[in-house]
Amino acid sequence: MALFLGAIPFLGLAGVYAAASSARLSANPADKLLPSFEQMGTTFWRMATVPEVRTGDLTLWVDTFDSLQRLGLGLGVSVLLALTFGIAIGFVPHVRSALAPFLAAISLIPPITVLPILFITFGLGETAKVALIAVGTAPVMIRSVAQAVLDIPREQIVKVQTLGASVWQMVTRVVLPQVWPRLITALRLGLIPAFIFLISAEAIASTTGLGYRIFLVRRYLAMDVILPYVAWITLLAFLIDRALLLFSRRIFRWAFLEGEAL
Amino acid sequence: MNSNLLKTTALAAMLLAGAAIATPAQAQEKTSFKVCWSIYVGWMPWGYMETSGIMDAWAEKYGIDVEIVQINDYIESINQYTIGEYDGCSMTNMDALSIPSGGGVDTTALIVGDYSNGNDGIILKQGETLADIAGQNVNLVELSVSHYLLARALETVGLSEPDLTVVSTSDADMVAAAATDDVTALVTWNPLLSEILAMPGTSLVADSSDIPGEIIDIMMVNTDVLADNPDFGKALVGAWYETMALMASGDEAALTAMAEASGTDLAGYNAQLDSTEMFFDPATAVAFTESADLPQTMEFVATFLFDHGILGEGAPSSEFVGVAFPDGSVYGDEANVKLRFDTTYMQMAADGAL
Structure with a gap:
């Protein structure tokens, strides 16, 4: 029943699209704005299975692989930064006083506006794309990890201190285990801006990638490529998000004892 | 619950219909x-x-x-x-x-x-003639007239596109891109062209006056x-x-x-x-x-x-x-x-x- 209810809006959207598309196509069979599902299916299938004439690549898979690699590297850098700086800021009061205001200010800079600076620093290649994703997602992730550390009940820290734990022991045995699930939540929330920055980076200068393809074929209004690509990106993001949630639930059962997870 | 669902569906339908009203x-x-x-x-x-x-x-x-x-x-x-x-x-x-x-x-x-009689041009940072473009990364708005100019110009020196790598670059970021060391060759149009040519170490190796009347x-x-x-x-x-x-x-x-x-x-x-x-x-x-x-x-x-x-x-x-x-x-x-x-x-x- 829940599955059926959940499907209704999707079906409604598809139905309205199909109606609008066939109306335009009956007026002009070569219309590019709202291609039929069949056209989109054919194009998508071709991009997934037929090597491109000029490069010999299977366009869809090359684009997907390159984009996911950039996304993974960018988010990986963000996770490392979030762990090191987040725990330092959350756990060490002096670090917090020194860095928290700076971080709060930095996280408010829209990364797209400092693109020329990123270009000069990281060049125009892969590094710049990974850097844009990291710059766009790391500050918020650092802040949520720091908050997760601050949320740990003070009593726990006091207790292990009385038991004679060193700072390193407190971090690895008390703080880290409780931060993991919160880190994954931050990662899931960071996925959306990460995709946005990935696609912006690929639109600016690139030779492959999901965002590159969309902006390239926009030059001749090839909606039969763009719409399936958008659906594909949505699906990828959804799958990654679900996979992270499942992973987190499986590994950190204790973090999901109360309430429902979305 | 059900009325909420209906509202959501109706809203989605309206949004899409709104996007689709543009008729030929x-x-x-x-x-x-x-x-x-x-x-x-x-x-x-x-x-x-x-x-x-x-x-x-x-x-x-x-x-x-x-x-x-x-x-x-x-x-x-x-x-x-x-x-x-x-x-x-x-x-x-x-x-x-x-x-x-x-x-x-x-x-x-x-x-x-x-x-265009010179409004579109090919710029190199390394090399003085068009033939030097071979093997370089070339930044340009892919599939634009810049790309066409490049293809036509390459024919004149016996080169073709596989001899180089086209890097699709947004025209909005072309000037910023030209300022980086990564970028050694590019094709663009005015006023970006003259702005980039004003940078030291750049030379114009071909432009649309070589193919007059085609753009x-x-x-x-x-x-x-x-x-x-x-x-x-x-x-x-x-x-x-x-x-x-x-x-x-x-x-x-x-x-x-x-x-x-x-x-x-x-x-x-x-x-x-x-x-x-x-x-x-x-x-x-x-x-x-x-x-x-x-x-x-x-x-x-x-x-x-x-x-x-x-x-x-x-x-x-x-x-x-x-x-x-x-x-x-x-x-x-x-x-x-x-x-x-x-x-x-x-x-x-x-x-x-x-």
């Missing part, structure tokens, strides 16, 4: 028309025609209403025309063939305004709309050549207004005009459009588009979309003519018959 331009007699343009040296007169009232005066003469709308993004303006939001739009011969004509919208070249800037209009409303064509052409006469006579007020609208000053605008072959006189525009070189150019363009897979999904060859010329000859499929070069209205202007 209706071909019928009407009195109100909209054309669009974007900033480029050869198209600045369109903005001036709207603000100076020249367009309104000519539209009034024919008892119609013409609105000239500036759109900030060039490709977006062509897309808007293609989906039927506008009756005409300024674009190059190449983009006309690939976007509206390739998309089944029958399009007529109403006013052949100018061709043509045209006011394209919907063929059906024009056929049903000849007055629309007459008003546009009349207003255009009145403005051309002002420019040719060096009217400082008009030229300054155009310069300022394009973000430069009179001297800067004149410098850009120097590398643009404007057809101030309708007779020269007619002669250019009727010349035997144009079919040859369109064949180059169609071949380039087909080679890069832009002519559309079902295109079996570069001759998939037909292009008609003033003498009645057709390049490509005669049953699928979607781009027409028509000198009728420009001829009227040349004869003083408007």
Whole structure:
């Protein structure tokens, strides 16, 4: 029943699209704005299975692989930064006083506006794309990890201190285990801006990638490529998000004892 | 619960319906028309025609209403025309063939305004001649006239695209990209071109004056709309050549207004005009459009588009979309003519018959 209810809006959207598309196509069979599902299916299938004439690549898979690699590297850098700086800021009061205001200010800079600076620093290649994703997602992730550390009940820290734990022991045995699930939540929330920055980076200068393809074929209004690509990106993001949630639930059962997870 | 669901579904439906209401331009007699343009040296007169009232005066003469709308993004303006939001739009011969004509919208070249005669160029940071481009990464707006210029220029030195790597780069970021060490070769257009050439260590190795008359800037209009409303064509052409006469006579007020609208000053605008072959006189525009070189150019363009897979999904060859010329000859499929070069209205202007 829940599955059926959940499907209704999707079906409604598809139905309205199909109606609008066939109306335009009956007026002009070569219309590019709202291609039929069949056209989109054919194009998508071709991009997934037929090597491109000029490069010999299977366009869809090359684009997907390159984009996911950039996304993974960018988010990986963000996770490392979030762990090191987040725990330092959350756990060490002096670090917090020194860095928290700076971080709060930095996280408010829209990364797209400092693109020329990123270009000069990281060049125009892969590094710049990974850097844009990291710059766009790391500050918020650092802040949520720091908050997760601050949320740990003070009593726990006091207790292990009385038991004679060193700072390193407190971090690895008390703080880290409780931060993991919160880190994954931050990662899931960071996925959306990460995709946005990935696609912006690929639109600016690139030779492959999901965002590159969309902006390239926009030059001749090839909606039969763009719409399936958008659906594909949505699906990828959804799958990654679900996979992270499942992973987190499986590994950190204790973090999901109360309430429902979305 | 259920009513919420219904609301959500209804909302989604409305959103999509809202996006889809744009219906193709209706071909019928009407009195109100909209054309669009974007900033480029050869198209600045369109903005001036709207603000100076020249367009309104000519539209009034024919008892119609013409609105000239500036759109900030060039490709977006062509897309808007293609989906039927506008009756005409300024674009190059190449983009006309690939976007509206390739998309089944029958399009007529109403006013052949100018061709690029140095406004598009290839810049190298390492090397002095075009042949040095081999093996480099070349930053350009992929599938644009820059890409076409590169392909044509490479032929002249016996190279082809696989000899280098094309890196698609947004024109908005071209100047910033040019400033980085990663970028060693690029192809772009004015005013970006002159801005990048002003940087030390850059040299211009080829430009569009090497292929004169191949990158043509045209006011394209919907063929059906024009056929049903000849007055629309007459008003546009009349207003255009009145403005051309002002420019040719060096009217400082008009030229300054155009310069300022394009973000430069009179001297800067004149410098850009120097590398643009404007057809101030309708007779020269007619002669250019009727010349035997144009079919040859369109064949180059169609071949380039087909080679890069832009002519559309079902295109079996570069001759998939037909292009008609003033003498009645057709390049490509005669049953699928979607781009027409028509000198009728420009001829009227040349004869003083408007």
